[in-house]
Amino acid sequence: MAALVEIEQDGELLFVKLNRPQKRNAVNDALILALEAVFSDMPDGVKCAVLHSEGDHFSAGLDLSELQERDIIEGLHHSRMWHRVLDKIQFGKVPVVAVLKGACVGGGLEIASACHIRVAEASTFYALPEGQRGIFVGGGASVRLPKLIGMARMADMMFTGRTISAEEGVWMGFSQYVTMAGEGLEKGIELAKRIAQNAPMTNYALMHVLPRIADSSQSEGLLMESLMATIAQSSPEAKQRLTDFLEGRAKKVGQ
Structure with missing residues (x-):
């Protein structure tokens, strides 16, 4: 094998x-x-x-x-x-x-x-x-x-x-x-x-949650999106990345 x-x-x-x-x-x-x-x-x-x-x-x-x-x-x-x-x-x-x-x-x-x-x-x-x-x-x-x-x-x-x-x-x-x-x-x-380089939670959401949202009804999909968004933005890594962006330490879109 x-x-x-x-x-x-x-x-x-x-x-x-x-x-x-x-x-x-x-x-x-x-x-x-x-x-x-x-x-x-x-x-x-x-x-x-x-x-x-x-x-x-x-x-x-x-x-x-x-x-x-x-x-x-x-x-x-x-x-x-x-x-x-x-x-x-x-x-x-x-x-x-x-x-x-x-x-x-x-x-x-x-x-x-x-x-x-x-x-x-x-x-x-x-x-x-x-x-x-x-x-x-x-x-x-x-x-x-x-x-x-x-x-x-x-x-x-x-x-x-x-x-x-x-x-x-x-x-x-x-x-x-x-x-x-x-x-x-x-x-x-x-x-x-x-x-x-992405946050692990973001990659997890794209792999495991996004396909299930796409397969769901609109109401179920929107609820899953809200839950995933809340979980992702609550992680310490997400908070640090947002802080880095706001304080000019992160690349802007297109850079």
């Missing part, structure tokens, strides 16, 4: 690298469970993770060469395993910046969509080939992707087998940033360092 996912800590950042380039980082059970191990046991001192990949592709999706014949219950448990693992990325201890390149397809796109910020190099392309293979997504795409790009666009991809380029993807919502080839990791590190 360690060979499939390599980790390296550099101060407050944890680098998590998919390491199956000979298979275009296609995801088998061992790789997905290796990701679970990493995000279940985050090293002390880490404030942001950068998920990237070895080789020319982020991930070509589920490794169909290792696809087993499963009955209905086994298939259900397999899908729920993916849900469990990707929830640990989305709702884990630290924000995750994904650096994408080449294929970000099927299960690879499901992994990327569980991250909080996505940086795509110009070579990146997105697809959901499950529709052309007679199957349906099972790793969370039907829940996460419509929130990023809209239900109609996801349905189009599955109905037609459409492939989305990096440039299309940034305005559609697949990624927040696009870089030139070879510059994605540098941009990902820049963003991760900025995120690591």
Whole structure:
């Protein structure tokens, strides 16, 4: 398992690298469970993770060469395993910046969509080939992707087998940033360092509370917002940061 996912800590950042380039980082059970191990046991001192990949592709999706014949219950448990693992990325201890390149397809796109910020190099392309293979997504795409790009666009991809380029993807919502080839990791590190400087309570709220507000009714969402705002501004770190700003020791917006 360690060979499939390599980790390296550099101060407050944890680098998590998919390491199956000979298979275009296609995801088998061992790789997905290796990701679970990493995000279940985050090293002390880490404030942001950068998920990237070895080789020319982020991930070509589920490794169909290792696809087993499963009955209905086994298939259900397999899908729920993916849900469990990707929830640990989305709702884990630290924000995750994904650096994408080449294929970000099927299960690879499901992994990327569980991250909080996505940086795509110009070579990146997105697809959901499950529709052309007679199957349906099972790793969370039907829940996460419509929130990023809209239900109609996801349905189009599955109905037609459409492939989305990096440039299309940034305005559609697949990624927040696009870089030139070879510059994605540098941009990902820049963003991760900025995120690591935030107050932990703010990052927690963005990871755990904001998605639930978005899924709530207006009245429930507004109540959660009020509770989270009160908790966040009551923390000693928030009070110190506000004092620093008022007394001119903090950067102003745009600086």
